[in-house]
Amino acid sequence: MRIIYLDNAATTPLHPQALEAMKPFLMEKFGNPSSIHSFGRETRAALDENRDKLARLLGAKSSEIFFTSSGTEATNFGLKGVSPELLREGRNHIITSKAEHHATLETCEYLGEHGFNITYLDVDGYGMINPDDIQKAINQNTGLISLMLANNEVGTINLIREIGAIAKENQIIFHTDAVQAFGKIPVNVDELGVDLLSLSAHKIYGPKGIGLLYIRQGIEIEKLIHGGRQERGRRAGTENVAYAVGFAKAADLICENRESEYRRMKDLKNKMREILLSRFQYLIINGHLTESLQNILSVSFDSEKMKIDGESLMMNLDLAGIAVSSGSACTSGSIKPSHVLMAMGRDEETAKATIRFSFGRATTMEDIDYTLGYLEDIIKRIGKTIV
Ligand SMILES: Cc1ncc(COP(=O)(O)O)c(C=O)c1O
Structure with missing residues (x-):
């Protein structure tokens, strides 16, 4: 029987070249990137190099890229991470849409139980958000907007640049979930005007179990995981170097083609x-x-x-x-x-x-x-x- 896989929005198979790039870091190059001896320096260099690669593809700085375990974690990190500072400033209103991925919806629901008011915008018959609705939903307490770049169920691409401009004009932090869009359409953080952006490797022929959050320099964000100094102290735990290497290789390949x-x-x-x-x-x-x-x-x-x-x-x-x-x-x-x-x-x-x-x-x-x-x-x- 022929086997046909038409569910690539759910996940993709690992690219053989990504696997090849990962292999040395699953075997002989096993040092802890925090160690200062040669084993550690070797994996630290690989981690830095691959963070650079991903940053370049997004038009970001390397210091703005934070590895996570998934796209879901990246979104949790972004939305929950900015929330304490927003609450301190009394900006406890969040705008999102009814067509977001559960990673965003459930995180917003959680924040709704922890001091935030959430506006869930309607989408049109194509699944698209109207930027005018965002303008109308903004009030003096709006601190965060989270809207996806492309929808995972129907593929609709939102007018993220226009929305980014509205967010900037109103000094509102803007997060986008680019998990489905990355590698399919151009994704550049400055062109889109986003402050936070989520990606996941397994949608682009990278390994499952790694994603990233882009955090624009200057955005105040709370630690996600407490412990060591990994990911600039925001997400502690020994880094998954092999997966970061596979992620960057897969990202490079998909963007190239x-x-x-x-x-x-x-x-x-x-x-x-x-x-x-x-x-x-x-x-x-x-x-x-x-x-x-x-x-x-x-x-x-x-x-x-x-x-x-x-x-x-x-x-x-x-x-x-x-x-x-x-x-x-x-x-x-x-x-x-x-x-x-x-x-x-x-x-x-x-x-x-x-x-x-x-x-x-x-x-x-x-x-x-x-x-x-x-x-x-x-x-x-x-x-x-x-x-
Ligand atoms: C739009 C969108 N956001 C977030 C996610 C979650 O990504 P991950 O599976 O890496 O947690 C997915 C995966 O289905 C997705 O399609």
Whole structure:
């Protein structure tokens, strides 16, 4: 059976060149970067060099890059880290959106229980935030805005530069989650006008278990983990040098091929969308038509025209060797529709009848054709047309 992986927004396989770069640091180059002997100096130099590399790719300074264990940790670090100073200043209002990743939503919820007022902005039918809504939501206590650069479920890219300019004008700290966007579209901290930015290695063919937070120089941020002096005293614990090396290598590689891959993905997405629309008339394409990542294609079956369960669709595709994501999540034993699709105005049944295809560097047009063939068969079998 052919195996086709179309869930690259969930995670990506490690790039062989990233693995090769990591290997020496998993074996012979094992020194603790805090040690002052040659073993330690060797890994310290590697850590510095790879921090530099990542900083360069983001247009940041090396001293502004802090390694974390994941994108989720980076966002927790950023939002929680700035909160004590904001509370001291009486700036206890945070603006975010209803379509954010759980890493942001849950952290905001936590801060909401610890002295902050949170505004969760609506998104439009494409999952996009309107900068005017941000302007309207700002009050004299607003201290922080956190909005994602590109959405992980539907791919929509937000107008982060415009929002960055609004944040700057109002002297509000601005965080963006660039976990899905990095390596797919240009991500430069000055061009975007962000103060805090989260990344994760495993979405870009790096290892799982490492991410980073960019913290603009001058932003006051509390320690995340107390202990030694690692990560300039903000996140204690012996550094994961091998993973930092793999992260930087993967980042370098994805950025090097970004433009050609963008064009290739655009082609795949356009073709898949056209074929889907020609075969299924009750299909809804989720996400913005132009302002969207080219590797994510999310589609829903309109619940007023067809009854189909996204989970069964996903499981049937899985049985055929095709991995995709559905538009729902299993929370405490029950199937909940995606909060992103609901925020975009989909009804519950349509949100549940959603699948997300996300392409990667290994995806070919043949994979898409093969998937579409199975999709048609499965839908004939398990879909019930209403009209
Ligand atoms: C937009 C977005 N933010 C944050 C994360 C969390 O990253 P990590 O898996 O490294 O914690 C993800 C991963 O799904 C994501 O898609």
